Amino acid sequence: MAANPAVDIVSIKQGLKELIVERLKLEIAPSSIGDAVPLFGANEAPEGQQAQEGGLALDSVEALELVVGIEERWGVAIQDDSMASEFYSIDTLSNLVQRLLAERPVEAPEGVHAA
Numbered sequence: 001m002a003a004n005p006a007v008d009i010v011s012i013k014q015g016l017k018e019l020i021v022e023r024l025k026l027e028i029a030p031s032s033i034g035d036a037v038p039l040f041g042a043n044e045a046p047e048g049q050q051a052q053e054g055g056l057a058l059d060s061v062e063a064l065e066l067v068v069g070i071e072e073r074w075g076v077a078i079q080d081d082s083m084a085s086e087f088y089s090i091d092t093l094s095n096l097v098q099r100l101l102a103e104r105p106v107e108a109p110e111g112v113h114a115a
Contacts, residue, residue, distance in 0.1 A: 012094040012101075015073065023069045024062050035090045063087055076100035 017030035020039075038055035040063065058066075066087070067078050074097055086096040 009094055009098055012097050013090050016090055016093055016097070019069045019073060020066065023065050033090060038089055039087065070097060074101060076104060
């Protein structure tokens with residue numbers, strides 16, 4: 001069985017950065033978004049993580065736009081309880097997408113029936 005290349009964390013991070021810039025119409029290069037910088041505020045970090053300066057300071061409307069973009073791009077469903085802890089940075093968000101992709105049921109090829 002071939003591995004899904006979309007599960008590669010590096011490609012997920014790059015895809016998230018591109019998605020943020022495109023969907024939110026930001027005038028920055030995707031590569032300028034640091035993996036660990038906060039997306040929604042410079043001084044708030046989830047429990048157990050150190051806050052870093054230089055965040056994008058996105059708001060709740062932009063967060064919802066990202067949810068829609070992620071769900072469309074990767075075909076996953078993001079639950080509300082993931083928002084607070086996993087929408088902190090590219091690092092935390094890419095881990096969420098990777099986990100959701102891994103949990104997604106594998107579709108059997110057409111004509112093959114599960115035993």
